[in-house]
């Protein structure tokens with residue numbers, strides 16, 4: 001009889017992983033399951049990155065590194081922020097971690113106390129609320145529906161901030177909706193944030209490069225440079241370079257905060273894997289055209305999928321700006337099929353049509369489901385055919 005900590009009892013395992021697991025079980029039992037639940041590109045890691053990793057092993061880069069990452073990689077991250085975002089950081093304002101999620105965890109651990117409020121625009125990436133709870137903080141949600149392209153307004157933000165609010169998450173382009181904030185929209189949010197100096201802004205830019213909108217990428221540090229000392233940018237190589245398994249993420253922010261995050265990292269994981277750091281160094285400093293190849297493929301699939309899903313009775317989705325997800329509103333279909341929740345609908349779809357999706361509830365948006373199109377077009381077409389059949393059955 002194990003009496004576990006309140007800390008672990010307060011959280012749930014990642015629901016996206018739960019869907020993959022159920023799909024894997026059905027597959028193992030011999031069923032032909034189409035998994036559109038996963039959050040990772042289907043492409044292989046580019047060859048030049050793998051070569052750099054092998055070279056790192058041969059060169060003996062197989063020992064502990066500095067806790068906060070090798071100097072060369074920090075410099076590459078600094079150069080990336082200059083090149084892509086026109087932002088300047090010093091080495092002591094950069095922390096390399098074992099994946100984007102680890103960067104976020106370090107930040108929450110270093111910044112939040114029990115009872116502090118964390119503002120999370122919904123639909124949100126599944127992990128934010130539970131990560132906040134893990135450090136004893138209280139997630140508070142701002143709901144943004146399909147009619148506002150799943151983006152919060154300055155009025156909503158102003159209304160949600162309380163004296164206890166210590167952190168705001170922004171994630172653009174967004175997992176799960178695929179929509180991105182324009183610079184002007186971020187400027188409007190910044191205007192509200194200027195009046196609440198106790199609020200730190202965590203900008204999760206993980207999908208920065210997977211963007212095809214007619215407007216360029218912007219984060220809040222680019223939109224409101226005067227707020228830079230209250231902003232932590234969080235990113236990594238997982239999605240842009242198809243490197244989810246290598247586990248390299250990074251954070252950029254004010255020196256005292258980065259130092260505190262480094263202290264947490266030093267007493268938990270120490271440095272991220274040395275070999276992965278050299279691979280990430282190659283990714284950030286090498287030929288960036290590998291990103292374009294992937295983005296073009298994602299855009300083609302996106303265009304196909306959004307149109308095809310909108311042609312299925314009871315399903316509604318909007319054109320995304322980037323990422324490899326589309327978020328469909330299924331309220332009408334749930335009603336016509338007599339499903340009380342999106343969770344029930346997704347379970348029935350997996351069971352009857354053998355298509356695995358993640359229910360919108362996992363992202364704080366009931367009545368929806370998330371499609372990942374990190375899979376080839378033929379598979380997407382087969383999935384659409386199965387869902388159409390399921391919908392009209």
Ligand code: PLP
Pocket residue numbers: 039098099100101102125171175204206236237238244247248249
């Ligand atoms: N942030 C967002 C919005 C994500 O979707 C993900 C991965 O799914 C992460 C962060 C974490 O990325 P990593 O695999 O590098 O930990």
